Amino acid sequence: MKNKQVSLAEVARAAGVSKMTASRVLRDEGGFSEKTRTKVMAEVDRLGYLPNRLATVFAGDQKTTFVGVSIPELGNEIFAQVLEGIDRKLVAFGHQSVLGLTEHALENEEKWIETVLSWQPAGLIVTGRSHTPRAVQMLRNSGLPVVELWDFNSAPLDMCVGLNHFDSGYSMGRYLATNGYRKFAYIGTSHHSANAASSRLAGYTKAIEDAGGTLIKQLQLRDAPGFYPGYYGTEQLLASGEEAEVIFYQNDNMAVGGYEYCKKKGLSVPDDIGIAGWGDLPIASIQPYRLTSISVPHLKIGQQAAELMLSRIAGQPMVSTKDVGFRLIPGTTVQKAP
Amino acid sequence: MKNKQVSLAEVARAAGVSKMTASRVLRDEGGFSEKTRTKVMAEVDRLGYLPNRLATVFAGDQKTTFVGVSIPELGNEIFAQVLEGIDRKLVAFGHQSVLGLTEHALENEEKWIETVLSWQPAGLIVTGRSHTPRAVQMLRNSGLPVVELWDFNSAPLDMCVGLNHFDSGYSMGRYLATNGYRKFAYIGTSHHSANAASSRLAGYTKAIEDAGGTLIKQLQLRDAPGFYPGYYGTEQLLASGEEAEVIFYQNDNMAVGGYEYCKKKGLSVPDDIGIAGWGDLPIASIQPYRLTSISVPHLKIGQQAAELMLSRIAGQPMVSTKDVGFRLIPGTTVQKAP
DNA sequence: TTGAAAGCGATACCAC
DNA sequence: GTGGTATCGCTTTCAA
Numbered sequence: 001m002k003n004k005q006v007s008l009a010e011v012a013r014a015a016g017v018s019k020m021t022a023s024r025v026l027r028d029e030g031g032f033s034e035k036t037r038t039k040v041m042a043e044v045d046r047l048g049y050l051p052n053r054l055a056t057v058f059a060g061d062q063k064t065t066f067v068g069v070s071i072p073e074l075g076n077e078i079f080a081q082v083l084e085g086i087d088r089k090l091v092a093f094g095h096q097s098v099l100g101l102t103e104h105a106l107e108n109e110e111k112w113i114e115t116v117l118s119w120q121p122a123g124l125i126v127t128g129r130s131h132t133p134r135a136v137q138m139l140r141n142s143g144l145p146v147v148e149l150w151d152f153n154s155a156p157l158d159m160c161v162g163l164n165h166f167d168s169g170y171s172m173g174r175y176l177a178t179n180g181y182r183k184f185a186y187i188g189t190s191h192h193s194a195n196a197a198s199s200r201l202a203g204y205t206k207a208i209e210d211a212g213g214t215l216i217k218q219l220q221l222r223d224a225p226g227f228y229p230g231y232y233g234t235e236q237l238l239a240s241g242e243e244a245e246v247i248f249y250q251n252d253n254m255a256v257g258g259y260e261y262c263k264k265k266g267l268s269v270p271d272d273i274g275i276a277g278w279g280d281l282p283i284a285s286i287q288p289y290r291l292t293s294i295s296v297p298h299l300k301i302g303q304q305a306a307e308l309m310l311s312r313i314a315g316q317p318m319v320s321t322k323d324v325g326f327r328l329i330p331g332t333t334v335q336k337a338p
Numbered sequence: 339m340k341n342k343q344v345s346l347a348e349v350a351r352a353a354g355v356s357k358m359t360a361s362r363v364l365r366d367e368g369g370f371s372e373k374t375r376t377k378v379m380a381e382v383d384r385l386g387y388l389p390n391r392l393a394t395v396f397a398g399d400q401k402t403t404f405v406g407v408s409i410p411e412l413g414n415e416i417f418a419q420v421l422e423g424i425d426r427k428l429v430a431f432g433h434q435s436v437l438g439l440t441e442h443a444l445e446n447e448e449k450w451i452e453t454v455l456s457w458q459p460a461g462l463i464v465t466g467r468s469h470t471p472r473a474v475q476m477l478r479n480s481g482l483p484v485v486e487l488w489d490f491n492s493a494p495l496d497m498c499v500g501l502n503h504f505d506s507g508y509s510m511g512r513y514l515a516t517n518g519y520r521k522f523a524y525i526g527t528s529h530h531s532a533n534a535a536s537s538r539l540a541g542y543t544k545a546i547e548d549a550g551g552t553l554i555k556q557l558q559l560r561d562a563p564g565f566y567p568g569y570y571g572t573e574q575l576l577a578s579g580e581e582a583e584v585i586f587y588q589n590d591n592m593a594v595g596g597y598e599y600c601k602k603k604g605l606s607v608p609d610d611i612g613i614a615g616w617g618d619l620p621i622a623s624i625q626p627y628r629l630t631s632i633s634v635p636h637l638k639i640g641q642q643a644a645e646l647m648l649s650r651i652a653g654q655p656m657v658s659t660k661d662v663g664f665r666l667i668p669g670t671t672v673q674k675a676p
Numbered sequence: 677t678t679g680a681a682a683g684c685g686a687t688a689c690c691a692c
Numbered sequence: 693g694t695g696g697t698a699t700c701g702c703t704t705t706c707a708a
Contacts, residue, residue: 050479264626
């Protein structure tokens with residue numbers, strides 16, 4: 001058998017007091033003498049006692065300090081940053097994140113929700129607005145605080161922080177059309193289910209339609225949305241013979257990859273081809289050009305999601321939806337209207 | 339009070355059987371009739387019963403399925419990838435990661451360890467080989483599997499997966515010296531405590547000494563090791579008037595930032611100045627040049643850490659230290675020996 | 677200021 | 693096949 005852990009009862013016995021007294025001392029609840037406190041704490045140190053919080057939660061019929069946080073992947077730096085924002089905030093208030101990587105699959109999310117709920121978390125933060133019916137039901141039944149982030153949703157399960165991805169794609173499409181482009185392309189990565197990137201593409205497509213342009217090609221790579229997929233995706237697109245005038249990428253990293261491929265092929269940006277990204281990611285900050293993109297407050301999303309969660313846990317009244325918005329960055333990688 | 343959760347007892351009562359029978363059905367333990375099974379499962383579905391695993395662990399004096407995973411930060415994409423590698427593997431075997439972001443501070447790690455241990459995890463995976471004395475003691479006393487990753491350590495607390503960062507820095511220093519460089523610089527970010535990057539710098543410094551060269555300047559920025567800090571760090575370095583012939587950066591992202599700054603200033607790489615990175619990160623794959631760097635198997639580190647953890651949890655015998663090694667990439671951003 | 681007893685939700689163990 | 697009872701480590705409640 002394992003190192004049997006030191007229990008409160010042993011500490012109490014060693015200190016010559018009852019379990020209850022030891023318990024009170026440890027929680028600093030008051031109702032004990034200084035002498036007792038000293039004795040108990042001495043034994044705690046001597047025995048290396050660590051409380052079993054499972055028992056605490058169990059006895060008090062409380063929740064744990066865990067907050068389940070599910071995001072699609074960490075290969076995408078935006079999500080990594082969102083997670084970091086969330087965790088820092090949660091930790092500052094005594095909570096811990098239990099990670100769930102869904103890989104963009106709703107079934108994975110459902111499975112994860114079931115598991116996490118069985119551990120009595122204080123709440124759940126999930127990415128996206130679509131979930132399986134069973135996931136929705138479990139979330140509802142739990143009665144726990146739930147924050148849906150990333151994709152803004154005016155009628156969330158419980159709370160929501162994000163932005164309207166459709167609108168952001170639409171804005172980009174309209175901006176490009178306004179600048180005279182007629183033949184559009186899109187390069188992104190594929191997913192098992194509809195997600196925020198799909199919404200962006202839908203908005204982009206709609207804007208193109210509304211402006212009377214044509215989306216001549218859209219590429220959905222089976223890969224993570226990184227630098228290299230942007231590079232070889234562009235290679236594929238250009239090799240396909242379609243004559244796109246401008247390419248909108250799923251994010252800035254892909255766009256920078258595409259830019260480098262164009263440069264390598266001797267194409268001039270924006271004279272020969274226009275390039276637009278999404279997210280205003282760090283890589284954009286060191287380029288000699290200013291990438292046309294959509295700026296999004298990633299860190300804020302994570303922070304605010306955590307804040308909503310914490311105030312709900314604390315039982316405070318509060319607004320339950322936050323649209324953090326986005327901002328179009330004109331940049332120098334697309335042509336300006338004459 | 340909250341939505342009181344449905345308990346096993348209620349399911350049993352509704353199904354007209356005892357708790358024990360319901361429990362056996364749910365665990366598919368055998369020893370019940372098909373008719374009983376059907377009745378119980380029907381009630382489980384109808385009532386939306388979710389087990390309280392806290393009680394299970396508690397009753398069986400087991401551990402939870404949680405594995406604590408602590409890493410310095412997620413802003414650094416290497417660590418994000420390591421975490422992703424770990425979590426995917428753990429999830430496949432029914433475990434969940436409880437995140438700990440230490441921000442490179444040992445005190446944060448210690449605090450996190452204490453908290454996580456109180457939740458009876460199945461094991462802990464931590465980054466780095468140095469911990470506070472109390473952290474070491476808690477880890478030891480827990481009797482739990484512990485994997486220390488990133489920095490290889492032939493005498494770990496328990497298990498270890500990583501590489502020798504000192505040696506990797508030394509290799510780079512020696513390589514550069516061999517290629518004729520005499521005046522070296524380093525740009526990285528500062529931390530509260532010694533870590534892997536410090537070891538790299540120490541190895542680099544030693545190699546320079548051994549080769550009779552000079553480390554004329556080292557910059558430790560108070561920032562995350564990303565593109566832009568590489569850019570402005572290089573600006574600072576060059577503005578300082580020191581005439582470095584080659585700059586070694588904490589990682590590739592910083593190096594690419596530095597490269598862009600040099601280009602902007604009209605400096606030619608490697609003719610005017612040499613540039614070397616570390617990590618062989620994704621950004622390097624799309625550049626028109628091949629960045630001189632050190633290639634490290636990030637994903638493998640995460641995976642192997644999780645594998646060691648899982649086999650220890652399963653009680654299998656196993657080697658407990660793994661040196662995953664590194665590989666120097668000569669690249670085109672430093673001058674070759676004549 | 678202290679302590680004894682009940683109980684949280686599940687499982688282990690032993691009767692039936 | 694099935695069910696009663698003790699039990700895990702701690703807190704709640706009530707009494708002293």
